[in-house]
Amino acid sequence: MSAATQRRPKGLVIVSTGFVILWLILAAFPFVWTMWGSFKVEADFFSKADWTYALTGVRTTVETGAPFTGNGYYGAWVTNEFWRAVMNTMIIVVSVVVISLTLGTLGGYALARSGYRYAFWILMAALVFRAMPHITLVSGYLLPFFQWNLWGHLPTTIIVLVAINQPFTLWMLHSFFLNIPKDMDESAMVDGCTRFQAFRYVIIPVMWPGVITTGLFSFLLAYNDFAVTSMLLSRENQTMVPKIASFLGSTFDAGNVMYAVAAVVSAMLPLFVLVLFFQRQIVSGLTAGAVKG
């Protein structure tokens, strides 16, 4: 479209830009505010007297001698062993991503290349499974896991998270595989490859963008999960999100809320870095399912 027809009236530009700016403030301010507040003491961040205390840090200066303090972080990471939860989260997230992608690429490829009716039924069942609240499944796990002594361990949670993520992973990879022309693997097979060799040496190399995008979403699902990790892990195996929830529920010691604030900020930052580096993949992943129906 030419530049002349593109031009908008001034009023409209102001309204629409103002609206976007308003939205950006709504989206970012809560995070900025919490990050700022995590370096204060509770009496400032939750100030009964005057909200500007949170900006100037009056009580923080009185209590610690400086307008900023790392007490919340020290209390969370060292005193309450948040580092242990971080390690557990890393173990779980990495294992879930690797296993989900391995199972998902195999299954998604098969679903994309098979025209039979049962492939369709598997996809439909996966759609229903994806819609199910995770907590309903957790209520099915608990009793058997208690009986068989499977409860509380990291491997159990990893396998459960992989299985719960499978429907989503299958759908996403399936739609990426549909984009790769069938001729590629067929010609590889004409050249003497087996089906698996064609998959491994011809299809996977061109699938990397799709695999990375799906991996990102598996990462997010595992990292953000609360229902499964809070119910299936014992106290010493807790990951970050249930650990934060336990900061809130446990005691009413002074400053305990600030531990939770510091832990929340610590858990948020990796996600921000992730979006910073993989924004393009996340956007393409969100739209992948949509544009192709």
Place this chain on the structure above:
Amino acid sequence: MPHRTFFWFMFPSLLAMILFIALPIGSVMTQSLFVKHDQVTIVTENCGPFGCQEEVVVDVEATRALQEADPLGRFNGFGTYTDRNHLAFAEVSEAWNTTESWSEFGSFLMNLPFYRALAFTLSYTAIVTPFVIVLGLAIALGVNSLPRIVKGPTIFISLLPMIVTPLIGGLVLFWMVDADGILGAALQNIFDDPRLSVKASAPLTWLMLFIYGIWHSAPFAFVVFYAGLQTVPSETLEAAQIDGANRWQRIRYVTIPYMMPLVVFVILIQLMDNFRVFEPIVAFSAQANASSLSTFIYDDLRGDTALFGSAAATSMMTIVGVCILLSPVLLRTWRDFNRKRA
């Protein structure tokens, strides 16, 4: 692809889904038919100087033995489904006969835990979904007309509410609107009521949870619609302009119809995600004023004595709800699939 190859490719993934999704549904189904054992009691006669008294004592040892021998509990059929904490047939039919007006009947229903959770879940789904669509579309149109250089950072910031862990996002908002947080204190100042607290009032809690839901999901709708806007053919827009359509008419009659499949997609995903609303309620510790089906199950499982039967019955009904919610989509996809094959 031959059946055999398909099977081997599909096997690991299928095994995981059968073991950890399909079988647990069976387990939920079974558990929902059982309730916890009654405590074993023994009647002992206690004789003192003032004659003998019969006393009922719980036999802890025997209760534990029974529990260990049969961990599922006592068979109860569909009793759990119809008891007071779930569908409450007896209470509802009595209220139906005794209450005079619809509002009285409604408020009676809202006192029953299952109906309250169902009402919140349905209202959350029904209110958040349309707002997300409209807000997402508005942001997408706004961002689309920005200069190219600021688009990247704008999308980055817009993604944050969606990417951040729901529990963490909920906590961040909750700390702000709590009575001592910055927004909560501001509200108290505006309304000049020092006792005003979002947490204490049921309607305000509901409103806050709805706002959280819209804030959390709008970025998803925005990204999908923004990507869709890039593919609207400019020829059609130009043709509409030559025919005299103004800016609003071009959006209404060209852009929106073109984006309709995307709108359907976002609605579908939003219905699924909003129906299982869970983390924000835990983050706002709002169970007293608002409970969803998911938090209802969660609270049953977490209490001092986990009520597996009750949680399982609610889970079964939630699963049925999901199937009802998805049935139009499944039917449509089935028809499309058959048309494609034919």
